[in-house]
Amino acid sequence: MKNSLIQYKGGGYEGCYWEWNYGVFDVNGSYHDIYSSGKSGCPTKRKIQRYIREREEGKDYYLYPLSSRKKLTEFADSSNPDHVKEIAKWFIVQKKIKLKIRWDAFQAPCVFCGESHHVSDLTPCSRKSQGGDVVGNTEFICNLCKTVNSSTTGILQ
Numbered sequence: 001m002k003n004s005l006i007q008y009k010g011g012g013y014e015g016c017y018w019e020w021n022y023g024v025f026d027v028n029g030s031y032h033d034i035y036s037s038g039k040s041g042c043p044t045k046r047k048i049q050r051y052i053r054e055r056e057e058g059k060d061y062y063l064y065p066l067s068s069r070k071k072l073t074e075f076a077d078s079s080n081p082d083h084v085k086e087i088a089k090w091f092i093v094q095k096k097i098k099l100k101i102r103w104d105a106f107q108a109p110c111v112f113c114g115e116s117h118h119v120s121d122l123t124p125c126s127r128k129s130q131g132g133d134v135v136g137n138t139e140f141i142c143n144l145c146k147t148v149n150s151s152t153t154g155i156l157q
């Protein structure tokens with residue numbers, strides 16, 4: 001497994017709670033932990049290999065080759081915007097790990113102006129924030145629209 005992002009069901013402290021965990025295989029096949037938690041978390045290559053052996057792809061985990069625009073777009077479209085942004089940021093700030101990334105796949109439209117921006121320039125937000133239960137962020141807002149809208153509509157927090 002090389003140059004791929006893995007998204008898997010980690011977590012599991014008590015009962016059967018789980019949360020998405022992430023790791024990446026670099027171009028040489030070395031494994032790097034991005035985020036792992038709980039007893040299902042896999043901070044090491046040995047653990048993630050075992051996880052892959054014992055679990056089901058497409059249900060317990062997803063593999064996204066970083067050179068595949070189609071797969072990365074799939075990841076960006078189907079995952080929590082907060083996670084997509086964190087992963088993109090992680091890729092941007094890490095310097096030592098060799099990856100070949102189709103950066104154009106990490107684009108998303110701003111919910112206000114509709115323009116496509118790189119995810120690192122976007123802030124996850126939710127149009128459905130009426131207070132009360134927080135459902136989580138579902139969309140992105142670009143920096144410009146954020147400046148314009150945050151003061152008038154109170155859309156952000």
Ligand SMILES: [Zn+2]
Pocket residue numbers: 110111112113114115141142143144145146
């Ligand atoms: Zn915008």
